[in-house]
Amino acid sequence: MTATAPKKKLAITELALRDGHQSLLATRMRLDDMLPICAQLDAIGYWSIEAWGGATFDTCLRYLKEGPWMRLRELKKAMPNTPLQMLLRGQNLLGYRHYADDVVRKFVDMSAANGIDVFRVFDAMNDLRNVRVAIEQVKANGKHAEGTICFTVSPVHTLERFVELGRGLEDLGCDSIAIKDMAGLLTPDYTRRLITELKQAVSVPLHLHSHATAGVAEMVQWEAVHAGCDIIDTAISPLAGGTSHPATEAMVAAFAGGEYDTGLNLEKLQEIAAYFRDVRKKYARFESDFTGVDTRVLINQIPGGMISNLANQLREQDALDKMDAVLDEIPKVRKDFGYPPLVTPTSQIVGTQAVLNVVSGKRYAIITNETKAYLKGMYGQALGEINEAVRRQALGDETPITVRPADLLQPELDTLTREIGDKATSIEDTLSYALFPAIAVEFFEERERGEFKPEPLEPPETVETPPVASGGERLAPTEFNLTIHGEEYHIKIEGTGHAGEAVRPFYIKVDNMLEEVMVETLTEVVPMRDGSIDTAHAVKGSRRPKATGDNHVTSPMPGRITAVHVAEGDSVNAGDVVVVVEAMKMENPVHAPVSGTVGAIYVAEGDNINPDECLIEIN
Helix, strand or coil: CCCCCCCCCCEEEECHHHHHHHHHHCCCCCHHHHHHHHHHHHCCCCCEEEEEECCHHHHHHHHHCCCHHHHHHHHHHHCCCCCEEEEECHHHCCCCCCCCHHHHHHHHHHHHHHCCCEEEECCCCCCHHHCHHHHHHHHHCCCEEEEEEECCCCCCCCHHHHHHHHHHHHHCCCCEEEEEECCCCCCHHHHHHHHHHHHHHCCCCEEEEECCCCCCHHHHHHHHHHHCCCEEEEECHHHCCCCCCCEHHHHHHHHCCCCCCCCCCHHHHHHHHHHHHHHHHCCHHHCCCCCCCCCCHHHHCCCHHHHHHHHHHHHHCCCHHHHHHHHHHHHHHHHHCCCCCCCCCHHHHHHHHHHHHHHHCCCCCCCCHHHHHHHHCCCCCCCCCCCHHHHHHHHCCCCCCCCCHHHHCCCCHHHHHHHHHHHCCCHHHHHHHHHCHHHHHHHHHHHHHCCCCCCCCCCCCCCCCCCECCCCCECCCCEEEEEECCEEEEEEEEEECCCCCCEEEEEEEECCEEEEEEEECCECCEECCCCCEECCCCECCCCCCECCCCCEECCCCCEEEEEECCCCCCEECCCCEEEEEEECCEEEEEECCCCEEEEEECCCCCCEECCCECCEEEC
16 A cells, blocks of 8 residues: 655745735724734634734834834734744844844844744845844744845846855754745746745745735745745735735635645635725725736836835825836836845835936936935945946945945944933833834824824714805815816815814815825915905915025925934035935935025924925025
8 A cells, every 4th residue: 555645734924914904005904903803813823924024113103103012012912822923124124224233133132022933034135144133133032033035037136146045044044935026026937946946955944925916926826835835925815916915715725635735724714804804994095006916017026015105206296197207217227226126125215216316307316315325335235236327426436335234333222222211111112213213202202192193094074164254155165176287186075183273184085085185274264354255365474485496495305304404504505415304215315406504494303394395595
């Protein structure tokens, strides 16, 4: 009698609590909508559940007003039987710069202490020097270190290079290796060859993460598993597909009964899916036209989340018509930068620079601080050659570095602790401040006042009645058509925030899509002698006048002031950096347009600004 070979069980990582809603709902799912289903998720038998890291930390602080560390502890308490997984950007942690080694080690320590079991550690440049310290610290905490290969397509990213990266990660002590296909560029044929070669080169398990943007991710996973891949990432079906991932139930059903049966209960998964179908409806305002299947990604290689982000930035600048030009510009910038994989933070660096190149009308006329740091080597070593003319334009005579970027950083945890002072009530608070200084301080202050104001999911139930003139007629309609640049939009005001505030939210539907807009009142309604209304006078005193002269400092895009480098009376030369604006998660230096003496300054750190406003006058 011939013995039957034992079945090789396929392991599944569930992404609903992190990348599923990050990809489709702008990372906006709240803890209150996660906790009720956690017991059922915990009982399924997943290899791990990804529930933290990536953009969740930033979003918790910035928009949801949830303590990210509190969220992690609550999720671990609710799912004690399943390993919790996070996405960690190596030396970047969860921010957008490199942090000193002491901060990296302490962040890993506290993540492990608060509930993370599996750390997927990656570097956007695939520079192994940038993941070494994080991996070492994960191992020191007795947790699972999953090293990551960021997959991309370029003339310099070869199969041999990816296999070399796999060997390097195993040499660093990784317990498993993930192939991170963040844009959905893998094809079934290439996947089969890549997994086969990696299986021969390394002895640790292989884990595949592939977005469904191009519409072939299910076939990619099928080929990967049959070539020897041990674990695949999926998302429960209401949070699957498009820029997200293959549906968990679909892949469980696909492998059921065969050699790679997952052993997961399809009926139990469908109960979980029913829950998330209802939850997704609550987040309709965060749905986007750019999260479906889009085969253009196979050509432009732009992840879906990056496309939706670019659309928002261009819409804010009334430049959405330039989207095609930006999509054409991104591959050119990427080539100039030595073909970095497009994943956080390099995707933001390349994407923001492409937007600036297009909107300004001249390539590299405006260069972000992050672009300068990238071209200097502060994010790591590019695999391809960098355009030296672009590098000289950004750096001048400054010499690029060749060492590991973090080797140039002094220990900073003690300094950060002193800076934040008693606003931090724990080491976790200090780490939050390290990652997002301005946003964390705002969060801590709101916490101290007990006045958290998370962004609303829905508009208020009642609509505030617009002012009425003495004759009884309304001064403003609540539903109307608006024509801008020849395009007509149907506008309906659903509600507003508190009356009497200088800046308050309005909740409007634009072609039936709910939006929140912040409105700053600049004029007041003034009755005229004849009973008519004059809104052209009695300006209340906007903090910033409109920019009208060549001596007015303006920002090329909407954003938030992160630094003001001058004071009234200072002498400046044309080209000096006078303020720094955070936009598209990048810091953009704003230069003096002329030489002279600084006059009125209309901004302070933390202010939100728009492109048509005068930030500083130079006399």
